[in-house]
Amino acid sequence: MSTPAYTLITGASSGLGKEFAIQCARKGMNIILIALPGGNLSSIAHNLELEYQVSVKVFEFDLSDSEILKQQLHIITEQYAINFLINNAGVGGTSSITHTSLKRIDDIIMLNVRSTVLLTHLLIPHLLKHPQSYIMNIASMAAFTPIAYKTVYPASKAFISSFFLGLKEELTGTGVSVSVVYPGPIMTNSHTSRRIISQGRKGKMGLLPTPEIARIALKGTLAKHPVIIPGLMNKVNHLLMQLLPLSLKMRIVSREVKKEIPFALSV
Numbered sequence: 001m002s003t004p005a006y007t008l009i010t011g012a013s014s015g016l017g018k019e020f021a022i023q024c025a026r027k028g029m030n031i032i033l034i035a036l037p038g039g040n041l042s043s044i045a046h047n048l049e050l051e052y053q054v055s056v057k058v059f060e061f062d063l064s065d066s067e068i069l070k071q072q073l074h075i076i077t078e079q080y081a082i083n084f085l086i087n088n089a090g091v092g093g094t095s096s097i098t099h100t101s102l103k104r105i106d107d108i109i110m111l112n113v114r115s116t117v118l119l120t121h122l123l124i125p126h127l128l129k130h131p132q133s134y135i136m137n138i139a140s141m142a143a144f145t146p147i148a149y150k151t152v153y154p155a156s157k158a159f160i161s162s163f164f165l166g167l168k169e170e171l172t173g174t175g176v177s178v179s180v181v182y183p184g185p186i187m188t189n190s191h192t193s194r195r196i197i198s199q200g201r202k203g204k205m206g207l208l209p210t211p212e213i214a215r216i217a218l219k220g221t222l223a224k225h226p227v228i229i230p231g232l233m234n235k236v237n238h239l240l241m242q243l244l245p246l247s248l249k250m251r252i253v254s255r256e257v258k259k260e261i262p263f264a265l266s267v
């Protein structure tokens, strides 16, 4: 009998990552969930196992600690075969650069950029063992425009977009398919919801429910689409924004984002 394959999901304790866990389990996929220690991952795993009769494994550690990530990945790949990687964990923030701590900047770069590249690099030899496997990466519509008062976050998502589309090209002809997802705003938790509401009507443009974004992302990835922009509004927005000069585009988006600052978490 062949070894059962697993889908590894980062940032699976809440928001979009938790929704990926639910929808993958519903499809009968075995899953490995990763988030920080001390959260609700075990109870999510227990419920999914009971409801969908799939195998769910939990690993709680800080992805942005490269040494721990390498150790944990070694333990995971010794025990489980992985044929689907969902790079979902990511953090952001809204504040002027002078009010942003170096720690916050490091947190964004280490999680969104370094850990995502490291995890992918460590997993590619394992993904290549399968006739077909998938890497899904959660970027953001923010990847398309440099944005004042966010600066590091859109830059980190632009990195993800460029890195994984390059990787997709490199892995063409292998069994590994690579997709990048560019969600617009998602009300994944109360803080994000307040932030989105603070932008008024424009902030809610392209807003989709979390389950709908997860559904579109999974469907597109399994269909091997390299670029996935969920929702008609976001697709139209992206096309229209491409017609604008960069300076005007940056001014429009940054003006809206500035309204979020009073609602931002500590930076």
Ligand SMILES: NC(=O)c1ccc[n+]([C@@H]2O[C@H](COP(=O)([O-])OP(=O)(O)OC[C@H]3O[C@@H](n4cnc5c(N)ncnc54)[C@H](OP(=O)(O)O)[C@@H]3O)[C@@H](O)[C@H]2O)c1
Binding pocket: 010, 011, 012, 013, 014, 015, 016, 017, 034, 035, 036, 037, 039, 061, 062, 063, 064, 088, 089, 090, 091, 092, 111, 138, 139, 140, 141, 182, 183, 184, 185, 186, 187, 188, 189, 192
């Ligand atoms: N929300 C939006 O409007 C929006 C829009 C576009 C793109 N995105 C992207 O979508 C993805 C998911 O966003 P979300 O809003 O669903 O996020 P979220 O609700 O804040 O969840 C983040 C997840 O990442 C985990 N995590 C955070 N830091 C970690 C670390 N150092 N090590 C391990 N796990 C860590 C969290 O675990 P704990 O619960 O243990 O902290 C949690 O499971 C992110 O990449 C984000 O950039 C979000």
